Amino acid sequence: MEDLLNAIILFSNFVLVPATAYGAQLALGALGVTLVFGILRFSNFAHGDTMAFGTMVVILVTWWFQSMGISIHPLPTALLALPFGILATIGLLLATDRLVYKFYRKQKSPPVVFVMASVGVMFVMNGIVRFIIGPNDQVFADGERFIMKARDFKASTGMAEGLTIKVSQALTLGIAIIVVIALFWFLQRTRTGKSMRAFSDNEDLALLSGISPERVVMITWIIAAALATIAGTLYGLDKSFKPFTYFQLLLPIFAAAIVGGIGNPLGAIAGGFVVAFSEVTITYAYKKFLRYLLPENLEPNSLVQLLSTDYKFAVSFVILVLVLLIRPTGIFKGKVL
Amino acid sequence: MSFLSGENMTGGYGGVDILHDCTIAVDKGEIAVIVGPNGAGKSTAMKAIFGMLDIHKGRIMLDGKDISDLSPQDRVRAGMGFVPQNNNVFTSLTVQENLEMGAYIRTDNFSDTMAQVFDLFPILKEKRNQPAGELSGGQRQQVAVGRALMTQPKVLMLDEPTAGVSPIVMDELLDRIIEVARSGVAVLMVEQNARQALNIADKGYVLVQGRNRFTDTGEALLANPEVRKSFLGG
Numbered sequence: 001m002e003d004l005l006n007a008i009i010l011f012s013n014f015v016l017v018p019a020t021a022y023g024a025q026l027a028l029g030a031l032g033v034t035l036v037f038g039i040l041r042f043s044n045f046a047h048g049d050t051m052a053f054g055t056m057v058v059i060l061v062t063w064w065f066q067s068m069g070i071s072i073h074p075l076p077t078a079l080l081a082l083p084f085g086i087l088a089t090i091g092l093l094l095a096t097d098r099l100v101y102k103f104y105r106k107q108k109s110p111p112v113v114f115v116m117a118s119v120g121v122m123f124v125m126n127g128i129v130r131f132i133i134g135p136n137d138q139v140f141a142d143g144e145r146f147i148m149k150a151r152d153f154k155a156s157t158g159m160a161e162g163l164t165i166k167v168s169q170a171l172t173l174g175i176a177i178i179v180v181i182a183l184f185w186f187l188q189r190t191r192t193g194k195s196m197r198a199f200s201d202n203e204d205l206a207l208l209s210g211i212s213p214e215r216v217v218m219i220t221w222i223i224a225a226a227l228a229t230i231a232g233t234l235y236g237l238d239k240s241f242k243p244f245t246y247f248q249l250l251l252p253i254f255a256a257a258i259v260g261g262i263g264n265p266l267g268a269i270a271g272g273f274v275v276a277f278s279e280v281t282i283t284y285a286y287k288k289f290l291r292y293l294l295p296e297n298l299e300p301n302s303l304v305q306l307l308s309t310d311y312k313f314a315v316s317f318v319i320l321v322l323v324l325l326i327r328p329t330g331i332f333k334g335k336v337l
Numbered sequence: 338m339s340f341l342s343g344e345n346m347t348g349g350y351g352g353v354d355i356l357h358d359c360t361i362a363v364d365k366g367e368i369a370v371i372v373g374p375n376g377a378g379k380s381t382a383m384k385a386i387f388g389m390l391d392i393h394k395g396r397i398m399l400d401g402k403d404i405s406d407l408s409p410q411d412r413v414r415a416g417m418g419f420v421p422q423n424n425n426v427f428t429s430l431t432v433q434e435n436l437e438m439g440a441y442i443r444t445d446n447f448s449d450t451m452a453q454v455f456d457l458f459p460i461l462k463e464k465r466n467q468p469a470g471e472l473s474g475g476q477r478q479q480v481a482v483g484r485a486l487m488t489q490p491k492v493l494m495l496d497e498p499t500a501g502v503s504p505i506v507m508d509e510l511l512d513r514i515i516e517v518a519r520s521g522v523a524v525l526m527v528e529q530n531a532r533q534a535l536n537i538a539d540k541g542y543v544l545v546q547g548r549n550r551f552t553d554t555g556e557a558l559l560a561n562p563e564v565r566k567s568f569l570g571g
Contacts, residue, residue, distance in 0.1 A: 191437070191441075194430065194434055194437060194438060195438065195441060197427075197429065197430060197434075198427045198430060198434075198438045198441075201427040201428060201429045201430060202424055202426075202427050202428070204421070204424065205421070205424060205425065205426070205427060206427075206438070207409070207410060208409060208410070208413060208419055208421070209413070209438050209439055209441045209442070209484070210410055210413055210414065210441050210442035210488075211438070211441055
């Protein structure tokens with residue numbers, strides 16, 4: 001019995017809790033990708049670097065606050081800097097739209113042209129971020145680190161295994177839930193939100209109804225900027241900030257958006273968790289976990305790790321390929337790419 | 338002078354003229370129907386009047402004003418409602434949201450108008466919270482017409498409103514359209530089902546190859562042996 005409990009605690013500590021936090025971060029990222037796809041009808045490859053840009057601004061403002069001694073202990077100062085990061089990212093995305101995408105909208109370019117343009121935007125944003133903050137790892141988390149430490153957990157329960165819950169993980173989940181509820185309320189209940197759904201559903205009819213495409217596009221970029229900055233900051237707090245990692249996040253984020261059904265916000269959230277849990281469960285070494293559950297003579301000698309963590313991006317990639325082959329519309333019937 | 342008229346329209350897509358000196362007009366409270374064989378330019382004439390097609394000769398008049406240079410969106414604001422033939426509802430939005438989007442340009446309270454639409458199409462009230470994509474073809478057409486009525490248009494233009502619906506539903510839909518016209522709206526529609534359409538039409542336009550071939554009251558056209566022979570199957 002105690003072995004079973006220990007196995008559950010071990011699994012929670014190394015799989016459930018981290019995957020849930022990671023899933024929420026991916027979900028927020030995928031929501032941004034899916035919204036842009038739904039309204040502007042192209043896959044925005046610059047989303048990962050948009051996240052990096054927003055997080056960079058948050059970090060810079062956080063450092064500035066820290067230097068002035070402003071803090072909201074026990075919460076990380078980055079939360080206080082978040083609105084500034086969001087505003088700066090909104091500015092960046094609206095400027096990008098004015099300078100790049102608006103031109104192609106006027107030309108009525110096919111989606112693939114937009115995708116290629118977004119690849120260019122991605123490189124530029126990537127350059128800006130590295131130019132300003134450098135390519136290295138930045139740690140900006142402060143405040144209390146843990147809600148529950150493994151040692152305290154062991155002491156209070158008397159178990160052999162400990163459960164750690166980081167503040168950043170709890171914050172990620174809490175903020176993600178609030179953001180998702182706010183976003184759905186906006187899309188389902190407000191006139192502007194409904195007009196965005198109408199525009200995504202049937203552009204011609206939306207035009208006939210007097211819905212202004214430029215306004216819808218602007219609001220989409222504003223929301224995408226907020227989502228990207230929040231997702232990036234939460235990811236950075238949970239792990240660390242490195243521009244290249246954010247570029248790499250693009251793959252799991254797209255996998256998440258497509259698994260759920262691209263263009264469908266609910267799908268983006270489900271997809272985020274599907275990808276996160278697949279990645280973490282497949283790259284977790286089950287040796288210790290199985291040792292608790294199996295009789296002594298069946299205990300594994302190897303790590304029982306299906307895939308090395310070095311190959312974790314392969315998981316997103318396989319999911320992506322499988323979904324596109326078997327069910328291109330995704331779980332929640334999004335648009336076919 | 339009619340309330341809405343497209344006068345001597347000549348134009349088409351990309352250099353090739355489809356309409357040649359074509360004239361269509363309708364007055365308030367009237368139903369005008371455009372019929373003709375396939376490829377006669379019926380829908381094209383409708384699109385030209387609504388500004389979705391450039392005409393290089395002729396003009397469009399609404400209530401005594403020349404609206405030839407207005408975009409379709411501005412024509413909606415000027416009091417024209419248009420129901421396209423295909424993709425005429427927001428499938429993922431509920432019936433009520435469809436109607437709300439129809440009223441998007443209105444800043445006043447439009448609950449009265451919505452109540453009127455629900456009176457006209459009681460089934461929509463019942464299904465108000467259902468996505469429009471889940472409705473039957475006939476019900477969808479009702480949503481489409483209802484959506485266009487939400488701006489309280491002075492002119493309602495329908496592109497083949499009965500396409501793909503069963504004969505019973507078609508009769509019902511045409512009855513509703515008569516009701517709309519009786520409330521003082523000018524109704525202009527393109528119809529595939531020429532006989533039924535001319536039956537309810539105050540005015541009928543028979544187009545052939547983008548030209549006005551016959552123009553008369555619906556009744557007179559139905560009685561005209563030449564029209565009967567060529568377009569109504571005897």
